[in-house]
Amino acid sequence: MHGSILLVELGAVILGLGLLGALSVRFSISPIPLYLLAGLAFGQGGVLPLATSEVFISTGAEIGVILLLFTLGLEYTAGELVSTLRTSAPAGLVDLVLNAAPGVAVALILDWGLVAAVAMGGITYVTSSGITAKVMGDLGWLGNRETPVVLSLLVFEDLAMALYLPILTALLAGVGLLGGAATLGIAAVTITVILIIALRYGRQVEKLVASPSDEVLLLKVLGLVLLVAGIAQQLQVSAAVGAFLVGIALSGPLAHTARQILTPLRDLFAAVFFVFFGLNTNPADLPPVAGIAALLAVAGIGTKLATGWWAGRRAGIATTGRLRAGAALLPRGEFNIVIAGLAVAAGVNPRLGPLAAAYVLILAVTGPLLARAAEPLARRLRRPPAPAPSP
Amino acid sequence: MDTERTSLPGIGFQHVFTTARNRRIGVVSHRSGRRDLVIYDKEDPDSALVSVELSVDEANGLAELIGTPRVTERLAELRRQVDGLATAQLAITDGSPFDGNTLGDTQARSRTGASIVAVVRGHEVVASPRPDFTFHGGDIVVVVGTEEGVAAVATILTSG
Known part of the structure; x- marks a missing residue:
């Protein structure tokens, strides 16, 4: 009996997500905010609270985070990461400082404490590389001259995440300064070792994993990712970062096949993750933080536009391109929720979860819309307004 | 360009x-x-x-x-299909010993077993060039053969 209710609930949730996904395709927007809203509806205090499938959903959510980060790591090769670090470190640092500042400031002003400030900094900082890539593809921006600038900023952010998540995990676990330093040391060593393995012995790793059968490859890769993620979690380096590093270590044709095989799984579990986050947020908690979220969103738009402008100018790009670079960076999404999810699970300030949800809901929707407005705006800036239209 | x-x-x-x-x-x-x-x-x-x-x-x-790139694409495809077959595009540099000499002069096939199957000059492709074909600096020579054979042709073209 219990089993059948579980299946009915899961089926209804996943079917509902499918319908929402169809809506997002229809209007060419990101499904992430819709999944979050679905989670809000199904959770405590929502319109349709779930009874029995919470355990499955919470495990599924963990796998979702791991697969999100793993497929992200697959996108990049170790060589790309190293060369990006060399060329775009200044722009990356400007991006980090400008965009983490509003989150940190709000947490400190509200007196949420240092750990919450670190989490909030991460939440306002990271751009959603998934939504940004989609926006740039949809708008035909991939060939533009600012695109390499934007992409290397995204790579830098993802690398910054690889250092940031272990620090946050350690801070949330309540280890002191010394423990934090030790964790950071372990993280730095792990990341270096994996990068070296990927650069020097990539072929051997691929030989170990490769298989002509998709089924075998799926099981091997998924097993390897979960295993490394679990070990990383044990070492307090954060499971997500372990998965990201495995993704980086795999490259070439194998990465391509692995991405094709794992993307459907990633889509399923990532959707479950967003729902899970929504489940744990009581919709009644949203209105009280809506004002702060809106302020943060406006600040976040301003700081990302400034980042894009600065990075574009540094690369010798003109007004239009600089505006587009900033606009492309606006959407926030999966990572911000991953960070907030870690903070909520560790029981930091109860208002942090709703605030992050509201912030992502606003920027995941308005970011892509504002990106569409970037070019008309730039045209107006380039050509000062014409004198009153002649009759 | x-x-x-x-x-x-x-x-x-x-x-x-x-x-x-x-x-x-x-x-x-x-x-x-x-x-x-x-x-x-x-x-x-x-x-x-x-x-x-x-x-x-x-x-x-x-x-x-x-135009031209199609030939090299086809060769790349061919190489993927046939294990052990290598192709390469080798440039005749301005100082190459064969700048101004003929294909026959290289004796590439008899010395290495690899064949020169095409020459790309600017926007033109000369497929199956004859032994009396004269190279110029800037030509791209497309070679097919074993890995070693292709490498040997590369050496011949640069140092005679």
Whole structure:
């Protein structure tokens, strides 16, 4: 009996997500905010609270985070990461400082404490590389001259995440300064070792994993990712970062096949993750933080536009391109929720979860819309307004 | 023609060049094999005016219509299909011992077992060049053979 209710609930949730996904395709927007809203509806205090499938959903959510980060790591090769670090470190640092500042400031002003400030900094900082890539593809921006600038900023952010998540995990676990330093040391060593393995012995790793059968490859890769993620979690380096590093270590044709095989799984579990986050947020908690979220969103738009402008100018790009670079960076999404999810699970300030949800809901929707407005705006800036239209 | 290559992390890479009449044209090569043909704005060289998405087949078709690269693509395909067969495109540099000499002079086939199957000169392809074909600096020689044979032809072309 219990089993059948579980299946009915899961089926209804996943079917509902499918319908929402169809809506997002229809209007060419990101499904992430819709999944979050679905989670809000199904959770405590929502319109349709779930009874029995919470355990499955919470495990599924963990796998979702791991697969999100793993497929992200697959996108990049170790060589790309190293060369990006060399060329775009200044722009990356400007991006980090400008965009983490509003989150940190709000947490400190509200007196949420240092750990919450670190989490909030991460939440306002990271751009959603998934939504940004989609926006740039949809708008035909991939060939533009600012695109390499934007992409290397995204790579830098993802690398910054690889250092940031272990620090946050350690801070949330309540280890002191010394423990934090030790964790950071372990993280730095792990990341270096994996990068070296990927650069020097990539072929051997691929030989170990490769298989002509998709089924075998799926099981091997998924097993390897979960295993490394679990070990990383044990070492307090954060499971997500372990998965990201495995993704980086795999490259070439194998990465391509692995991405094709794992993307459907990633889509399923990532959707479950967003729902899970929504489940744990009581919709009644949203209105009280809506004002702060809106302020943060406006600040976040301003700081990302400034980042894009600065990075574009540094690369010798003109007004239009600089505006587009900033606009492309606006959407926030999966990572911000991953960070907030870690903070909520560790029981930091109860208002942090709703605030992050509201912030992502606003920027995941308005970011892509504002990106569409970037070019008309730039045209107006380039050509000062014409004198009153002649009759 | 100067082609500028930029890496696009997570997507692939991009080639851009400017034509003699000052139009910028680019190709975004996705790792999936998809290609975007990009024509840039005359007024603003940073911005794509149109961007056309091409599947693998469509990109190959366009390349065939436009010209030479199709030959090398086919050779690359051939190499993928036949294990142990290597192909290479070797440039005749201005100082090469064969700049101004004929294909027969290289004796490439008898010395290495590898064959010179085509020569790309500017926008023209000379398929199956005859022994009396005369090389010029800037020619691209397409060689097919075993890995060693191709390497040996490369040595012959650069140092005689």
